Amino acid sequence: MKPATATPLLETHDLSFRFGARPVVHELNLRVEAGSIYGFLGPNGAGKSTTMRLLLGLLRPATGSVQLFGHDLARHRVALLGRVGALIESPSLYDHLTGRENVEATRRLRGVPAPRTAEVLALVGLTADAHRPAREYSLGMRQRLGLALALLPDPDLLLLDEPTNGLDPTGIIEMRALLRSLGHEHGKTIVVSSHLISEIEKTVTHVGVIQRGRLVFQGSLPDLQRLQAGRAQLVLETASADTCRNLLPRLLAGATVAGPGTLHLPWLSREHAAELAAGLVAAGQPLYSLHQEQPSLEDTFLHLTEAAVNE
Numbered sequence: 001m002k003p004a005t006a007t008p009l010l011e012t013h014d015l016s017f018r019f020g021a022r023p024v025v026h027e028l029n030l031r032v033e034a035g036s037i038y039g040f041l042g043p044n045g046a047g048k049s050t051t052m053r054l055l056l057g058l059l060r061p062a063t064g065s066v067q068l069f070g071h072d073l074a075r076h077r078v079a080l081l082g083r084v085g086a087l088i089e090s091p092s093l094y095d096h097l098t099g100r101e102n103v104e105a106t107r108r109l110r111g112v113p114a115p116r117t118a119e120v121l122a123l124v125g126l127t128a129d130a131h132r133p134a135r136e137y138s139l140g141m142r143q144r145l146g147l148a149l150a151l152l153p154d155p156d157l158l159l160l161d162e163p164t165n166g167l168d169p170t171g172i173i174e175m176r177a178l179l180r181s182l183g184h185e186h187g188k189t190i191v192v193s194s195h196l197i198s199e200i201e202k203t204v205t206h207v208g209v210i211q212r213g214r215l216v217f218q219g220s221l222p223d224l225q226r227l228q229a230g231r232a233q234l235v236l237e238t239a240s241a242d243t244c245r246n247l248l249p250r251l252l253a254g255a256t257v258a259g260p261g262t263l264h265l266p267w268l269s270r271e272h273a274a275e276l277a278a279g280l281v282a283a284g285q286p287l288y289s290l291h292q293e294q295p296s297l298e299d300t301f302l303h304l305t306e307a308a309v310n311e
């Protein structure tokens with residue numbers, strides 16, 4: 001991985017966008033370090049595609065700016081976008097042409113040297129299928145061919161909008177492996193959007209979560225995992241949840257009843273768990289089980305996005 005530099009490779013400053021009177025992206029401050037694989041997450045309609053289009057200069061921001069490689073996109077659009085490869089929506093391919101011919105057509109248009117065709121086909125794992133017409137390709141192969149086109153000019157930054165959308169499990173696994181290899185072995189900085197954290201959590205180094213056009217979390221994957229650990233719960237199984245709450249109001253402050261005999265409360269410490277166990281026994285209540293439960297990363301992601309909706 002390339003070392004992180006002081007200036008992020010991609011940065012937005014209070015980036016906002018409206019469709020008519022409707023705000024869709026709101027004061028977004030993204031920060032993508034060189035060498036990172038940045039997962040841009042959010043539920044459907046959160047504003048991911050709109051943001052990707054703003055990052056590519058395809059939409060004009062209402063306010064704010066995009067900085068690529070330390071320069072303002074609005075002022076140096078052509079030069080900066082020459083260093084960016086993008087996959088937005090399904091790639092437009094010539095179905096009657098082979099995979100190799102598709103790459104060749106774009107390569108000539110862009111004036112890229114001829115040896116690059118074989119290189120990009122190899123990068124995306126399509127060498128063996130390059131002689132087949134694109135109409136015979138699976139959705140996953142089509143996405144990889146689209147990525148091959150995006151890789152032709154050897155870009156430093158890749159912007160990929162939901163590249164795993166609609167793929168079968170094999171296609172998702174292949175796309176993940178490809179992104180890891182492009183990031184870690186070929187030094188590309190990648191921004192990849194998804195509405196499912198499970199599809200990209202094994203791939204990304206950093207995460208930005210957007211909800212209703214606002215960034216509700218941004219940090220490294222370990223930062224997100226720490227947030228997840230901070231949401232651990234203590235799950236208690238007893239005979240009557242209500243009786244226990246009445247008998248032990250202090251120890252069970254903050255507990256929620258999850259079933260007739262089940263209580264959930266925020267995990268505080270091992271000592272608190274031990275004190276609770278002793279308190280229940282002293283109060284003559286049966287203790288069937290007491291354990292710590294970690295929320296899944298998916299739960300934490302939902303929590304972040306739901307909290308933003310309820311604000």
Ligand SMILES: Nc1ncnc2c1ncn2[C@@H]1O[C@H](COP(=O)(O)OP(=O)(O)OP(=O)(O)O)[C@@H](O)[C@H]1O
Pocket residue numbers: 019024042043044045046047048049050051195
């Ligand atoms: N051309 C348009 N005109 C008006 N509103 C639009 C237009 N395109 C998108 N929107 C609205 O902007 C909001 C953000 O859409 P966007 O496509 O950026 O979200 P997204 O996070 O990419 O979602 P998805 O994963 O469903 O594509 C949505 O509420 C959408 O309905």
